[in-house]
Amino acid sequence: MTTLITKTVSKACVPIIILFSVSLLFAGHDLPGGGFIGGVMFASAISLLYVAFGLKYIDSIYSYQWDKWFGTGLLLASLTGFGAMLFGYNFLRSLYMLVNLPLAGDVKLLSTTLFDIGVYLVVIGSLLYVFKGTGEDE
Amino acid sequence: MAGILPAAEKVLKKRIGWYAAAIALMSLLLVAQAVPSVVNGENIQGSVPWLPSLGIELSFYGDGLSIMFGLIVSGVGILIMAYSNEYMSKREDLSRYYRQLLMFMGSMLGMVFSSNIIQLFIFWELTSITSFMLIGYWRNRPMSVYGATKSLLITASGGIFMLAGFLVLNIITGTFDIATVLQNESMIETIKGHEFFLFALVLILIGAAAKSAQGPFYIWLPNAMEAPTPVSAFLHSATMVKAGIYLVARIHPLFSGTDAWFILVSGLGIITMLAAGFLAFRQTDIKGILAYSTISQLAYMMAMYGYTTYQYPGIGVAAATFHLLNHATFKACLFLVAGIVAHETATRDITKMGGLRKDMPVTFIIGSIAALAMAGVPPLNGFLSKEMFYESSLEMGHLLGGPLEYLIPAAAVLGGVFTFAYSIRFIDGIFLGKRRSEHLPKHMHEPSLIMLVPPAFLAILVILIGLFPSVAVQYIIEPAASGILLQEVHLHVSLWHGFTAALMMTIITFIAGIALYTKYDAIAAWQDRMNARYPWFSINYAYDRIVNGAQGKSSAFAAVMQPGPVKPYLVALLLLFLVLGAIPAMLVATTLVPADLNFNVPPYEGILLGLIVLAALGTAILRKYLHAILAVSAVGYLISLVFIYLQAPDLAMTQILVETLFTIIFLLVILKIPQTFRENLTRSVLARDLLISSAVGITVLVLLLNATQGIASPFESISYYFIENSVPLARGHNMVNVILVDFRGYDTLGEIVVICLAGLGVYNLIKSRSDSK
Numbered sequence: 001m002t003t004l005i006t007k008t009v010s011k012a013c014v015p016i017i018i019l020f021s022v023s024l025l026f027a028g029h030d031l032p033g034g035g036f037i038g039g040v041m042f043a044s045a046i047s048l049l050y051v052a053f054g055l056k057y058i059d060s061i062y063s064y065q066w067d068k069w070f071g072t073g074l075l076l077a078s079l080t081g082f083g084a085m086l087f088g089y090n091f092l093r094s095l096y097m098l099v100n101l102p103l104a105g106d107v108k109l110l111s112t113t114l115f116d117i118g119v120y121l122v123v124i125g126s127l128l129y130v131f132k133g134t135g136e137d138e
Numbered sequence: 139m140a141g142i143l144p145a146a147e148k149v150l151k152k153r154i155g156w157y158a159a160a161i162a163l164m165s166l167l168l169v170a171q172a173v174p175s176v177v178n179g180e181n182i183q184g185s186v187p188w189l190p191s192l193g194i195e196l197s198f199y200g201d202g203l204s205i206m207f208g209l210i211v212s213g214v215g216i217l218i219m220a221y222s223n224e225y226m227s228k229r230e231d232l233s234r235y236y237r238q239l240l241m242f243m244g245s246m247l248g249m250v251f252s253s254n255i256i257q258l259f260i261f262w263e264l265t266s267i268t269s270f271m272l273i274g275y276w277r278n279r280p281m282s283v284y285g286a287t288k289s290l291l292i293t294a295s296g297g298i299f300m301l302a303g304f305l306v307l308n309i310i311t312g313t314f315d316i317a318t319v320l321q322n323e324s325m326i327e328t329i330k331g332h333e334f335f336l337f338a339l340v341l342i343l344i345g346a347a348a349k350s351a352q353g354p355f356y357i358w359l360p361n362a363m364e365a366p367t368p369v370s371a372f373l374h375s376a377t378m379v380k381a382g383i384y385l386v387a388r389i390h391p392l393f394s395g396t397d398a399w400f401i402l403v404s405g406l407g408i409i410t411m412l413a414a415g416f417l418a419f420r421q422t423d424i425k426g427i428l429a430y431s432t433i434s435q436l437a438y439m440m441a442m443y444g445y446t447t448y449q450y451p452g453i454g455v456a457a458a459t460f461h462l463l464n465h466a467t468f469k470a471c472l473f474l475v476a477g478i479v480a481h482e483t484a485t486r487d488i489t490k491m492g493g494l495r496k497d498m499p500v501t502f503i504i505g506s507i508a509a510l511a512m513a514g515v516p517p518l519n520g521f522l523s524k525e526m527f528y529e530s531s532l533e534m535g536h537l538l539g540g541p542l543e544y545l546i547p548a549a550a551v552l553g554g555v556f557t558f559a560y561s562i563r564f565i566d567g568i569f570l571g572k573r574r575s576e577h578l579p580k581h582m583h584e585p586s587l588i589m590l591v592p593p594a595f596l597a598i599l600v601i602l603i604g605l606f607p608s609v610a611v612q613y614i615i616e617p618a619a620s621g622i623l624l625q626e627v628h629l630h631v632s633l634w635h636g637f638t639a640a641l642m643m644t645i646i647t648f649i650a651g652i653a654l655y656t657k658y659d660a661i662a663a664w665q666d667r668m669n670a671r672y673p674w675f676s677i678n679y680a681y682d683r684i685v686n687g688a689q690g691k692s693s694a695f696a697a698v699m700q701p702g703p704v705k706p707y708l709v710a711l712l713l714l715f716l717v718l719g720a721i722p723a724m725l726v727a728t729t730l731v732p733a734d735l736n737f738n739v740p741p742y743e744g745i746l747l748g749l750i751v752l753a754a755l756g757t758a759i760l761r762k763y764l765h766a767i768l769a770v771s772a773v774g775y776l777i778s779l780v781f782i783y784l785q786a787p788d789l790a791m792t793q794i795l796v797e798t799l800f801t802i803i804f805l806l807v808i809l810k811i812p813q814t815f816r817e818n819l820t821r822s823v824l825a826r827d828l829l830i831s832s833a834v835g836i837t838v839l840v841l842l843l844n845a846t847q848g849i850a851s852p853f854e855s856i857s858y859y860f861i862e863n864s865v866p867l868a869r870g871h872n873m874v875n876v877i878l879v880d881f882r883g884y885d886t887l888g889e890i891v892v893i894c895l896a897g898l899g900v901y902n903l904i905k906s907r908s909d910s911k
Contacts, residue, residue, distance in 0.1 A: 032787045032788040032791060033788075033791075033875070034788075034874070034875040034878065035878075036792070036878070037788070037791055037792050037795065040792065040795040040796055040799060041795055043799055044795050044798050044799055047798070047799055047802050050802070051802065066897075067897075067898070070890075070893075070894045070897060071894075073890065074890060074891065074894055077886075077887055077890060078887060081883070081884075081887065112883070115883060115886075116875070118890070119878075119886060119890055122890040122893055122894055123890075123893065125894070125897065126893045126894050126896065126897025126898075127799060127897070129897040129898070129900075129901050130803065130896075130897050130900045130901060131799075131802075131803060131806075132901070133900060133901035133904040133905060134803055134806040134807055134900075134904060
């Protein structure tokens with residue numbers, strides 16, 4: 001269905017896209033990006049693989065259970081809410097910390113980033129779940 | 139106190155039953171640790187803000203009552219978990235079983251230590267849900283599923299009434315915190331005098347009655363016996379069903395001492411006690427007997443908690459509280475014995491049993507002790523609390539005077555007679571006499587120690603509390619009763635009071651009970667005749683009618699509301715938009731079209747606009763799916779260009795990505811559907827569609843033209859708040875993201891839940907369609 005060029009290029013591109021989606025996720029608090037876009041970007045990467053190779057190929061590199069992804073995401077997002085309560089703050093109160101990491105320099109650590117990761121996982125999980133549903137039994 | 143919950147929940151993943159028992163032991167120790175301070179009259183409190191804007195906190199409160207429940211829940215929990223090690227076959231999904239049991243225990247503990255009533259409600263419903271899962275533990279048995287559904291429908295909907303009652307209570311008092319209300323006498327006075335008093339009371343009582351299987355709501359409990367027996371022992375005798383009783387005790391100080399309280403609570407209790415006692419007598423399933431007897435025993439407590447007058451608000455409180463503790467011991471023990479018997483004989487039909495005492499002497503002794511305690515035979519603990527029940531009934535009758543002076547004690551005795559009769563039947567039917575059936579396996583034997591020790595332990599407790607009541611009374615009952623009555627309570631409980639009226643009543647009970655038991659066959663035959671003749675004369679019948687009817691009704695409703703094709707929904711949505719958007723906009727409009735319109739469009743904007751219009755027209759006109767889909771995506775991509783042009787990279791990126799994905803998914807979908815497209819439109823339909831769409835189009839145009847001029851935004855924009863606060867409050871420079879995860883995180887949480895559900899829904903819809911092919 002697709003040419004060798006498409007296949008080769010997408011193989012090269014997919015890891016880059018995924019990396020980019022992760023960077024979008026973490027950049028989200030200050031720059032354009034965030035959990036939702038990052039998640040959709042990730043899903044697009046997978047769908048690129050699908051267009052180039054078909055579902056069987058994706059299955060062969062990762063036997064996916066996307067429902068688990070969104071379960072985990074939902075859990076993570078809700079736990080960040082309750083996490084704040086453990087420290088005596090109200091629900092979903094966010095925490096802010098500036099940390100100096102060896103390579104990256106000063107890094108902002110926000111508890112909302114965890115929440116965003118939850119969103120990211122949910123988006124990836126549910127989009128690809130639908131995707132799998134529609135693309136299966138071909 | 140808050141430590142209990144995370145401690146119990148942290149370990150849900152672990153598998154082994156002993157591990158679960160250890161968790162229960164840990165909670166028991168945690169609760170027990172609080173006993174001394176509560177005995178000294180100090181209550182334990184602690185809270186964490188949760189939804190501060192609504193005044194809802196995660197707050198915990200432990201008084202004598204909570205501690206007593208905590209002890210029962212975790213104490214019986216240990217025994218149940220240990221017992222289950224042997225009872226549950228190793229092939230079962232044990233992880234799920236213990237996880238749910240522990241979850242249940244956690245929610246039960248959370249409930250009794252809740253100080254905030256909204257939190258109490260949440261834990262309350264959690265117990266309903268976990269109980270639903272446990273009753274339906276054997277998922278592929280239709281009766282389990284039926285019983286589970288029934289219990290969830292009844293207890294959870296009762297809970298919703300209760301929530302409404304709590305909200306009414308909140309309107310009256312202005313707080314959600316129980317401890318605050320309990321410590322504030324003027325607030326209690328306000329409640330009792332308030333015009334909504336009865337309203338709140340009835341609503342809350344519906345919840346309590348549904349949970350404790352009182353009145354017409356009892357029907358779920360017998361069906362809940364489909365659960366594994368340890369579950370029945372834990373949930374349906376010792377703990378969950380007592381949640382309703384707990385609630386009655388908890389709100390006792392707020393509502394008691396009024397006529398309404400006495401009539402509603404005691405009335406409900408007495409009627410249920412008699413009806414359930416009568417029905418229990420007739421059951422042939424041993425767990426059925428226990429189920430109905432639980433209902434009637436809980437009704438005792440209801441009746442006693444209802445015994446109040448203006449002068450003496452707590453006549454039955456101590457007796458009820460004592461009975462609550464005793465019932466937990468002997469009934470859990472009876473269930474465990476029933477579990478052993480069913481395990482060994484492979485049947486639960488009492489008519490097939492008999493004579494088991496030779497094969498299982500130890501079980502026989504344990505079971506008899508528990509059953510005799512239930513029957514109220516001295517020197518067991520059931521005797522003590524039953525005496526107190528009779529005493530308080532006499533006292534209540536005496537205080538009321540009139541015909542009630544005799545009616546209340548008489549009802550109490552009648553309830554006792556039934557109890558005595560079915561208790562005796564339990565012993566006689568299973569263990570005494572001769573073998574009645576050849577169906578039983580030949581070589582029955584005592585179960586292993588793991589199954590024997592928990593009921594034996596309970597039986598020993600039954601005897602110990604009976605012989606030496608003072609320990610239990612001093613450390614558990616007195617603090618609990620003080621917690622309910624809000625004053626120091628001192629009790630004198632002993633086996634021998636002399637020849638009191640209550641003792642006379644007990645003797646009458648025994649004689650009448652034996653007489654009733656000898657008439658068993660006649661009564662059973664009469665009940666059978668009644669059932670055969672009037673099948674509709676039962677609440678179960680009504681329940682089945684309603685539930686089955688609801689399925690038909692809802693599918694009829696769905697057929698009207700959801701005919702299938704997308705078009706009607708679209709029409710409805712657009713019309714709604716017109717009604718909700720266009721009409722209000724016109725009402726506040728000063729001018730529909732602003733005067734100073736600028737038609738000076740730069741050429742690249744013009745080209746972009748032209749392309750969008752072209753693509754949009756294409757979606758409407760093109761006659762093949764593939765072409766139409768491509769046109770739709772073209773619209774999407776062009777709009778993302780607009781976003782880029784307007785310097786909104788976030789939106790543009792989202793738009794491009796979503797568009798890409800959806801184009802692919804669309805293309806996947808069209809492979810699966812018939813390729814014929816565009817039904818033949820008649821002229822009138824076409825005209826109608828055109829009319830609606832152009833009306834919507836014009837509305838949007840006008841709204842957009844006015845977006846900056848006032849009619850579309852009569853209110854001040856809230857965006858300034860976010861512009862000003864996103865960096866100082868949330869330390870993020872991307873405002874969209876800050877709004878999503880910081881300011882409106884709760885919304886986002888809801889949204890991602892919706893995304894998950896939508897994903898599941900779409901997947902299953904497609905799956906079911908391709909499966910049915």
